[in-house]
Amino acid sequence: MQFLSAGQIVLQSFVRLMPVWASLAIVLGLSLAFRKKLGLYGHVVQSPTGFVGLFLVGFWLFAAIFGRAIGLFDPLGQIAEMKDALPGAIDPHSGLPYLFGGDKLARDVFSRVIAGARIVLIIAPLATLLALSVGIALGLPAGYFGRRVDSVLSFLANLVLAFPIILLFYLLVSPGILETPIPCTLAAIFFAFPIALFSVFFVAGYRAQPMKHAIRLAATLLAGAWLFATFVFDADPFGLMRVSPSTLNIFIAVALASGPGIFRIVRSLTLDIKTREYVLAAQTRGESPWYIMLWEILPNARGPLIVDSCLRIGYTTILLGALGYFGLGMPPESPDWGTMIKESSRFMRIFVHPALPPALAMMSFVLGLNLLADAIREQSLRD
Amino acid sequence: MASFLARQLGVMLLTMLCLTLIVFYLVNLEPNLRKLAISQTEMHATSQELEGWLVRNGYRRPFFARYATWLGIWPKQPAVDPATGAASPRFSYCDEPKAPTFSGVLQGDLGCSTKFRTKVANKLGAALEATGLLMFWVMALMIPVALAVGVISGMREGSRTDRTLSVISIATTSTPEYVSGVVLTIVFATWLGWLNGSAASATEGHLSFYNFTLPVVTVSIYGMGYVARMTRASMIEVMNAQYIRTARLKGLSFASIVLKHALRNALIAPFTVIMLLFPWLLTGVVIVEVMFRYQGFGQALVDAAGNNDIDLLLACSLVSVMLVLATQLISDIGYAWLNPRIRVH
Numbered sequence: 118m119q120f121l122s123a124g125q126i127v128l129q130s131f132v133r134l135m136p137v138w139a140s141l142a143i144v145l146g147l148s149l150a151f152r153k154k155l156g157l158y159g160h161v162v163q164s165p166t167g168f169v170g171l172f173l174v175g176f177w178l179f180a181a182i183f184g185r186a187i188g189l190f191d192p193l194g195q196i197a198e199m200k201d202a203l204p205g206a207i208d209p210h211s212g213l214p215y216l217f218g219g220d221k222l223a224r225d226v227f228s229r230v231i232a233g234a235r236i237v238l239i240i241a242p243l244a245t246l247l248a249l250s251v252g253i254a255l256g257l258p259a260g261y262f263g264r265r266v267d268s269v270l271s272f273l274a275n276l277v278l279a280f281p282i283i284l285l286f287y288l289l290v291s292p293g294i295l296e297t298p299i300p301c302t303l304a305a306i307f308f309a310f311p312i313a314l315f316s317v318f319f320v321a322g323y324r325a326q327p328m329k330h331a332i333r334l335a336a337t338l339l340a341g342a343w344l345f346a347t348f349v350f351d352a353d354p355f356g357l358m359r360v361s362p363s364t365l366n367i368f369i370a371v372a373l374a375s376g377p378g379i380f381r382i383v384r385s386l387t388l389d390i391k392t393r394e395y396v397l398a399a400q401t402r403g404e405s406p407w408y409i410m411l412w413e414i415l416p417n418a419r420g421p422l423i424v425d426s427c428l429r430i431g432y433t434t435i436l437l438g439a440l441g442y443f444g445l446g447m448p449p450e451s452p453d454w455g456t457m458i459k460e461s462s463r464f465m466r467i468f469v470h471p472a473l474p475p476a477l478a479m480m481s482f483v484l485g486l487n488l489l490a491d492a493i494r495e496q497s498l499r500d
Numbered sequence: 501m502a503s504f505l506a507r508q509l510g511v512m513l514l515t516m517l518c519l520t521l522i523v524f525y526l527v528n529l530e531p532n533l534r535k536l537a538i539s540q541t542e543m544h545a546t547s548q549e550l551e552g553w554l555v556r557n558g559y560r561r562p563f564f565a566r567y568a569t570w571l572g573i574w575p576k577q578p579a580v581d582p583a584t585g586a587a588s589p590r591f592s593y594c595d596e597p598k599a600p601t602f603s604g605v606l607q608g609d610l611g612c613s614t615k616f617r618t619k620v621a622n623k624l625g626a627a628l629e630a631t632g633l634l635m636f637w638v639m640a641l642m643i644p645v646a647l648a649v650g651v652i653s654g655m656r657e658g659s660r661t662d663r664t665l666s667v668i669s670i671a672t673t674s675t676p677e678y679v680s681g682v683v684l685t686i687v688f689a690t691w692l693g694w695l696n697g698s699a700a701s702a703t704e705g706h707l708s709f710y711n712f713t714l715p716v717v718t719v720s721i722y723g724m725g726y727v728a729r730m731t732r733a734s735m736i737e738v739m740n741a742q743y744i745r746t747a748r749l750k751g752l753s754f755a756s757i758v759l760k761h762a763l764r765n766a767l768i769a770p771f772t773v774i775m776l777l778f779p780w781l782l783t784g785v786v787i788v789e790v791m792f793r794y795q796g797f798g799q800a801l802v803d804a805a806g807n808n809d810i811d812l813l814l815a816c817s818l819v820s821v822m823l824v825l826a827t828q829l830i831s832d833i834g835y836a837w838l839n840p841r842i843r844v845h
Binding site: 166272275276278279280281282283284287288289291292293294296297299431435438439442443455458459461462465466469472473476477479480483484486487488491 | 791
């Protein structure tokens with residue numbers, strides 16, 4: 118078997134990632150050129166931590182987008198000769214190299230890591246969004262109304278927080294549970310939150326601009342119905358997307374694990390903001406509580422929430438990896454980073470190369486998000 | 501203070517009750533019971549035999565009756581042979597009672613582990629001891645390093661040292677245990693051969709630097725950056741306080757300002773953070789114990805969950821929820837105790 122030299126591996130990987138470099142150069146170049154007009158984002162790009170954070174997150178974002186064009190091989194395809202092949206080994210059939218080597222089942226590690234980016238970058242942000250909407254929808258009333266509402270909701274949040282996460286995952290993401298109605302019920306409850314949140318948002322603002330908000334409300338309900346059909350019942354009326362029950366289960370478990378944390382932050386932000394003058398003014402005007410919560414308090418809590426969401430996506434990625442590491446939810450041949458780490462860590466004494474790329478991928482993506490969050494926090498505090 | 505404690509304890513008990521009820525419900529779902537029956541009966545058992553095993557061992561009795569039995573407010577029933585009507589202990593390896601007796605959590609009986617074929621108390625005791633040892637070394641490594649890093653980077657905000665240490669802290673918080681474990685094992689065990697990539701021998705009492713360093717470091721890394729960041733923020737706040745400026749204007753040396761005036765006040769906030777970190781570390785402990793094959797609490801939890809070992813799983817969740825709630829309580833009380841401006845009421 119023929120091998121590429123170390124220099125050739127680096128060069129060829131660089132060339133394969135060309136679409137990513139090009140997009141990164143365009144996006145970061147434009148951001149730097151117009152940084153003066155971009156407000157907070159401009160400041161973030163300019164700061165060193167923010168730039169590195171954006172670079173890392175952007176790298177994986179574009180890697181996920183161009184995944185099919187970058188990978189040389191099918192992430193699930195096996196070529197028997199390439200079992201445990203060292204980095205740079207050339208496949209005798211196609212003459213193409215396994216840049217980062219082959220794993221125990223003779224699959225191309227390079228293509229798998231890139232394909233894994235797509236899985237991680239779809240599930241982690243969406244699950245975070247779901248958790249965010251649940252956290253906002255419950256945290257606002259808990260902080261605003263206080264008393265009984267707060268006691269009950271805080272108790273529930275603490276209950277989930279007291280659950281050891283691994284146990285929660287084992288109980289909720291086991292294959293057996295797919296036979297029960299629990300995942301669907303939980304999904305129905307969870308996906309109802311974003312729809313309800315947006316509906317209430319537009320209904321509460323209805324008085325100011327009736328026509329505009331009526332249209333938005335209708336759009337929300339339509340989009341919500343589609344979302345509900347697709348995710349909860351896996352019956353997309355247009356046949357655009359398929360969400361398998363086990364993927365849905367992962368969504369639910371991850372959202373359930375990070376929802377209470379967001380709830381707590383939203384609650385404490387609400388407690389702080391509700392004593393401000395503009396909230397008192399709105400109360401004096403006789404605005405409804407939901408109008409005050411969604412149109413007065415929420416926009417003013419956005420700064421810390423954006424920072425937290427950044428950190429939270431990283432945390433969700435870590436949770437997702439933990440699910441993969443314990444072999445829960447994902448199919449065993451899935452190229453997501455957690456499953457790859459699990460598969461390769463068993464043979465780590467003999468073959469190192471399949472374990473390192475997914476581990477570094479996970480680390481760099483989460484690091485990028487954390488640096489970005491840190492830069493946003495620093496820059497927003499400066500003004 | 502007394503009423504605060506009483507209320508907190510009440511909430512704790514309620515949380516434990518709710519949580520164990522949820523776990524009890526989930527482990528008793530039909531697919532999970534079937535999994536248990538399959539693992540406990542012989543290979544190729546027919547579905548009738550599986551059903552027979554479940555009925556004989558009382559898994560088909562009403563849900564709440566079984567939960568009450570586990571709690572100890574309902575008598576525990578022996579297994580009854582449907583043909584002869586003779587009563588025998590359910591699981592012989594746990595010397596369960598032959599006659600109905602009240603024996604549950606309230607009586608101190610945690611039940612019987614079907615996976616390890618021993619009493620839950622025996623299994624869990626040994627596992628907790630092993631994990632306690634791991635946690636002790638994790639804390640002994642993590643807390644001093646994290647506090648030192650936080651204080652050093654926070655005492656001169658924006659300096660080069662601060663920037664370097666901050667980036668390192670952020671990097672460690674972005675490295676989950678299963679990533680740092682893999683990377684550290686590759687570097688120190690596979691490449692350098694300095695350390696052992698398995699802690700299996702540590703479980704048998706042969707604890708050494710060689711086999712225990714990697715697990716300890718792996719768990720510590722993830723939490724270290726977080727504590728350091730919190731310490732840094734707290735230190736920055738203190739360094740900007742009026743009394744520090746006064747001390748500076750009095751002409752005290754920088755070292756004496758940091759050590760005598762700032763340090764004590766800056767360490768109040770990290771105390772809370774460290775306490776609340778315990779439950780978070782628990783996840784890391786599970787991952788690390790599985791990765792390094794260390795027979796502790798985390799490994800027991802994973803084995804119990806994988807085999808639907810009902811009693812062991814319930815005991816594990818009870819232990820971890822107790823840990824979470826106890827650390828919360830300690831952090832509340834400790835915060836008030838350390839900070840004279842706050843009074844618990």
